[in-house]
Amino acid sequence: MSTTESERLRGLLEPLVAAKDLDLEEIEVSRAGRRRVLRIVVDSEDGVDLDECAEVSRAISEKLDESDAMGEDEYQLEVTSPGAERPLTERRHYVRATGRLAKFQLHEGDEFVARILTVDDEGLDLEVPGVKGRKPTARRVEFARIAKARVELEFTRKDKKEEEA
Template sequence: MSTTQSERLRELLEPLVASQGLDLEEIAVDSVGRKRVLSVVVDSDTGADLDRIADVSRALSAKLDETDAMGEGEYTLEVGTPGAERALTEHRHYVRAVDRLVRFRLTGGGELVARILTVDDEGLDLEVPGVKGRKATARRLPFGEIDTARVQVEFNRKDKSDKHDNDENETEEEA
């Protein structure tokens, strides 16, 4: 997609997305055979459920039908949210990833996998998981040292509340 078309689409669609309480994260136009697919990725601090996605999809579709922003020819509009392993590129992405495990590629080389504890204007406070029985350690990571960052999917994470619930269950079973 040309920069001009991308900029025009963003200018056209961003206010509509914002009016729905969402952030416009990405726009992409891809050719699939003879058809084109306009993919729009939206998100918010509280997430976006299917009803919000459907509402914004209808609003975007109506607006696109009123204009020539997509030019002549058929296209398919796809509206969704970032995937589970989203790349973190904006300050708001880091804020939304608090308490999530993230893989960082560092500007000086190397990698770091850590949980984001807090985010401020200068960087992140992290918890680096311990390995081989060692305790987790705290680390400060300035934004300037981050080359790329991507949220990691965790399948076996034990939440603090889960541990508390298990302790209560053990107590009840012992009684």
């Protein structure tokens, strides 16, 4: 998708998504045979459920039908949430992942898994799990040092309510 098309779609759809108290995370246009697929990824502080995706999908569909943003070609609209293992690229992603384990790759090549404890404007306070009976260690990482980060799935993760108790 060209930058101009992406910017035009973002400009058209972002206010509509924001009006539903959601963040427009990603816009992707691809081909599936003769038809184009417009994939919209939305999220919020509390996550996004199926009903919210359906509601946003209807609103986006109406908006796109009123405009010529997708041109005359047929397209399929998909509205989805980012998924459990999505990359962390924005400060708000890290805030939403507070309390979760994430895999980090730093620009200098260091790679590790740690739990996100707190997030501020400059970076993260992390807890690196102890290995072989050792205690966890604290670590501070600035956003500028992070090359890649992704939430790790935890099947035995403590519920936030348990942690707060």
